[in-house]
Amino acid sequence: MELYAAMRTNPSCRYFTDDPVDHETMRRVLDNARFASSGGNRQGWRVVVVRDRHLKSQVAELHSRQWDRYLEHARRGVVGYNDDGKRARMNSEDLAQQRLNRTDDFAKALVDVPILLVFCIELATLAITDKDLDRPSIIGGGSIYPFLQNVLLGCRNEGLGTALTTLLAAEEPDVVDLLNIPDGFAVAALVPVGWPVPEKQYTKLSRQPVDWFAFGDRWGEPLD
Numbered sequence: 713m714e715l716y717a718a719m720r721t722n723p724s725c726r727y728f729t730d731d732p733v734d735h736e737t738m739r740r741v742l743d744n745a746r747f748a749s750s751g752g753n754r755q756g757w758r759v760v761v762v763r764d765r766h767l768k769s770q771v772a773e774l775h776s777r778q779w780d781r782y783l784e785h786a787r788r789g790v791v792g793y794n795d796d797g798k799r800a801r802m803n804s805e806d807l808a809q810q811r812l813n814r815t816d817d818f819a820k821a822l823v824d825v826p827i828l829l830v831f832c833i834e835l836a837t838l839a840i841t842d843k844d845l846d847r848p849s850i851i852g853g854g855s856i857y858p859f860l861q862n863v864l865l866g867c868r869n870e871g872l873g874t875a876l877t878t879l880l881a882a883e884e885p886d887v888v889d890l891l892n893i894p895d896g897f898a899v900a901a902l903v904p905v906g907w908p909v910p911e912k913q914y915t916k917l918s919r920q921p922v923d924w925f926a927f928g929d930r931w932g933e934p935l936d
């Protein structure tokens with residue numbers, strides 16, 4: 713499919729059909745995604761393609777530990793996580809109840825999604841150029857997200873739905889044990905992959921316009 717069309721129509725998919733995803737399709741996506749950039753071209757990414765139902769149910773259970781906690785806070789009007797683990801308070805009117813419900817359905821049905829991709833990153837490959845600044849590192853994750861985004865777009869190109877999720881990372885010690893992930897690797901994300909249920913997809917993604925986030929020459933000055 714055309715690249716810009718893929719970029720503009722790739723929502724977090726929360727509802728999947730039961731149809732399996734064949735191995736060749738998954739491999740094709742990964743084979744194209746691997747041309748992503750990484751710091752020093754170290755390519756520290758690894759992906760565990762979890763298809764076994766028993767393993768999926770254990771991954772889903774670990775995800776639920778975090779999701780259930782998040783949901784409890786969200787329903788009390790507290791959502792989001794700051795870098796230092798403190799929860800960010802938001803106006804309860806800002807809470808998109810519908811999104812919360814969709815994500816709750818998604819969390820409960822995770823075991824039924826054909827593939828759960830667990831993204832890992834080799835810590836020794838990270839060139840964290842902002843590590844000495846007095847703020848959270850942004851560069852640290854930068855060597856996994858271009859690759860991950862390529863996987864999301866590649867899946868979209870195949871007609872597959874995906875959702876980038878990160879709650880599982882907080883359960884890293886148990887994920888590492890479950891999937892035999894070696895020392896020196898961090899869990900970066902969990903991405904379910906399957907065929908979307910068409911009638912449950914968004915028709916339009918909600919994003920800010922270019923002039924909201926892009927400036928010309930100096931911050932705050934118009935782009936054009």
Ligand SMILES: Cc1cc2nc3c(=O)[nH]c(=O)nc-3n(C[C@H](O)[C@H](O)[C@H](O)COP(=O)(O)O)c2cc1C
Pocket residue numbers: 722723724725815875876877878879880917918
């Ligand atoms: C860094 C990052 C972390 C995210 N973590 C989660 C997550 O843990 N669980 C989840 O359901 N979605 C997660 N998302 C997905 C976002 O919530 C989603 O992209 C956003 O709400 C917009 O939804 P839409 O793409 O369907 O419009 C994450 C996205 C990013 C970029």
